Amino acid sequence: MNKILIITHTLDNFSIEKVTEYVEQNNYEVIRFDVDLYPLQNKLSTVFQDGEWVSILETADKKYRLDDISAVWYRRAYNIGNGLKEEIEGKFYGATMGEIRNTLFGFIESVDTYSLGKPSVYRRLDSKEEQLKVAHKIGLTIPETCLTNNPEEAKKFIVKHQNVIAKMQTGFAIYEDGVENVVFTNVVSEDKLEELDSLLYCPMQFQKMIQKKRELRITIVGRDVYAFEIDSQQSEDAKVDWRKDGINLIDKWKRTELPEDVEEKLLELLDVYHVDYGAIDMIVSPEDEYYFIEINAAGEFFWLDNLTEGNMISKSIADVLCDKAPRRNNMVMA
Structure with missing residues (x-):
């Protein structure tokens, strides 16, 4: 039986099951590798001897050979080494975690088969600057943008465009007194210029604020395009960043169609990055102009999948993994 390796973590959502x-x-066996159980519970070995490479994953339940798998879905790598800090001396923890990550990611990068996502791909797509440059080059419309740690450059940009949004290039939260505070997108106006001096210590991304008629979330799997829209302006909390009121809006997304030229350019964007999955955020202005905001290499899709008949996004992922749909070949030795 052919085998598909899914790399995720124990707290991932039900999209894995779908x-x-x-x-x-499709008559394939699924091997699930939960990275938060590595290395304390899951054991990973790669051996070269007698002219052959062999990789073995040993879980609490079973031992699997991984060098003959048909495909990999690199979904998530959260909480690697969970519990390790309590098991070893603190002075060894940083170095040990470095070895754990290098070993795990080295294995994922070197698996000589098709992979839906890789650590190196995710790292590359973390660059919002490159995303915007590529999108602009292939003809997508992007907002006026400034990425800087220079307070004076930021101030000039804000004064010129007046209404500007500020956001971080990576998604993260700040924890204070045990409370998680997610850093959302926020509006910065001229009366906030004096607060920008601390920018020196941490660069930010500033963009001209685009008035929103609709917001789009477009999930592309292979050549399958699933576009959804929402009127985020119906919620006061969601006007700047729909995620602030994401729970209340979760069932208000609707399937929509993209203009043919926009869809073609988004598929070209995935061609450039040589990836078969992307969750893309766009804004449609009151003038019906489509603005590209960003592409997420491992963006979430489960709430939109529930709005399709038969969880079609999950099916598209399975079809790509099982080589039953067109895919962009990214094998190491291809």
């Missing part, structure tokens, strides 16, 4: 269900319907 994709697994479709993969198994």
